[in-house]
Amino acid sequence: PLADMGDAEDFTAREIDDQPAAAARLVDSLSERLAGGLLLRELGVPARTRLRLVACGSSSYAAHVTAAVLGSVARIPAHVVVASEPPPPVEDPDVLTVAFSQSGETADVLTALEHWTDPVLAVTNNPRSTLARRADSVLDLACGPERGVAATKSFTNQVLAGAALAVALAAALGRLSTEDVAGFEAQLRAAPEHMAATHRLAAPPADRLARDLADEPAFIYVSRGAGVPYALEGALKLKELAYRWVEALPAGELKHGPLALIQEGTPVIAVQARPHDRLAVNAREMTTRGARLITVGPGEDADLPVKAPAVEPPWGPLESVVALQHFARGLTRLLGYDVDRPRNLAKSVTVE
Numbered sequence: 067p068l069a070d071m072g073d074a075e076d077f078t079a080r081e082i083d084d085q086p087a088a089a090a091r092l093v094d095s096l097s098e099r100l101a102g103g104l105l106l107r108e109l110g111v112p113a114r115t116r117l118r119l120v121a122c123g124s125s126s127y128a129a130h131v132t133a134a135v136l137g138s139v140a141r142i143p144a145h146v147v148v149a150s151e152p153p154p155p156v157e158d159p160d161v162l163t164v165a166f167s168q169s170g171e172t173a174d175v176l177t178a179l180e181h182w183t184d185p186v187l188a189v190t191n192n193p194r195s196t197l198a199r200r201a202d203s204v205l206d207l208a209c210g211p212e213r214g215v216a217a218t219k220s221f222t223n224q225v226l227a228g229a230a231l232a233v234a235l236a237a238a239l240g241r242l243s244t245e246d247v248a249g250f251e252a253q254l255r256a257a258p259e260h261m262a263a264t265h266r267l268a269a270p271p272a273d274r275l276a277r278d279l280a281d282e283p284a285f286i287y288v289s290r291g292a293g294v295p296y297a298l299e300g301a302l303k304l305k306e307l308a309y310r311w312v313e314a315l316p317a318g319e320l321k322h323g324p325l326a327l328i329q330e331g332t333p334v335i336a337v338q339a340r341p342h343d344r345l346a347v348n349a350r351e352m353t354t355r356g357a358r359l360i361t362v363g364p365g366e367d368a369d370l371p372v373k374a375p376a377v378e379p380p381w382g383p384l385e386s387v388v389a390l391q392h393f394a395r396g397l398t399r400l401l402g403y404d405v406d407r408p409r410n411l412a413k414s415v416t417v418e
């Protein structure tokens with residue numbers, strides 16, 4: 067497997083690098099099949115009006131992004147079920163279950179599916195997995211093997227697959243005009259370039275920031291609105307790779323408790339989504355209490371600069387996760403930990 071690494075120093079670096087190409091392959095294969103919900107017909111997915119999204123770990127954050135897009139673009143209510151905590155079954159003939167799992171082998175996801183009888187769409191990177199065989203339809207993430215234990219390119223492709231699914235569903239239900247669908251397709255097609263540009267822009271400052279913050283034992287990650295799942299995903303990278311304690315939450319919740327954690331110098335990573343003003347209010351609450359604010363966003367003065375599209379797509383600041391991945395990897399290497407194989411974790415968790 068070392069031969070597969072190319073010039074990169076670890077699989078995780080290679081997989082972070084590979085994200086724009088993996089995203090472009092996926093988007094190419096999905097766009098032009100969204101109008102009229104063609105994608106759904108090809109996959110054999112019924113156009114249901116309520117969705118249950120099931121996943122664990124990083125995949126569950128991609129499911130949260132998908133739920134938000136389903137709400138805003140398709141006006142389809144969707145809720146995310148953490149697979150290890152499935153709620154009691156309630157029969158509902160209008161529900162479609164979508165299981166997000168990179169490996170397709172996560173035991174909690176497979177067990178959760180035993181609770182319900184509705185049709186299942188698997189969004190997975192392994193079309194030959196147990197999940198894919200169990201599902202009625204399969205949407206292949208097609209991002210190639212992901213060897214680093216921490217999810218990277220599978221997460222970004224899950225977000226884009228989930229967004230495409232939401233647009234296709236909305237189109238199939240007649241809730242979007244042809245022009246609207248074309249507009250979302252154009253936004254999907256632009257996503258890989260924004261990820262690639264962020265990769266170039268954010269990598270050097272992320273490494274500098276890692277050096278700066280190497281001795282910090284604990285972090286807070288916040289965002290608002292569409293940025294929240296990316297703050298949670300970025301925080302998970304830091305926990306699992308760099309073994310740092312991280313509190314990650316919607317910024318509006320700070321004042322209900324976690325604000326008490328802030329002391330002089332506490333690093334707070336703030337992921338900007340539009341509109342910025344609400345996050346700016348929370349940022350002031352933190353800096354007046356001594357927080358060291360680290361901003362992730364499109365402005366020139368951002369600490370971790372990203373290349374964001376002029377109009378934020380309904381899936382929010384996806385490119386921000388690229389900057390956060392760089393930061394987590396940089397800190398991990400600086401601390402001398404194994405980026406690809408963090409302690410206590412497995413790539414695919416086949417026990418409940």
Ligand code: G6P
Nearest residue numbers: 123124125167168169172217412
């Ligand atoms: C493991 C991996 C995580 C992943 C989670 C869900 O814990 O280390 O990176 O997010 O499983 O995996 P799945 O294959 O179902 O997406």
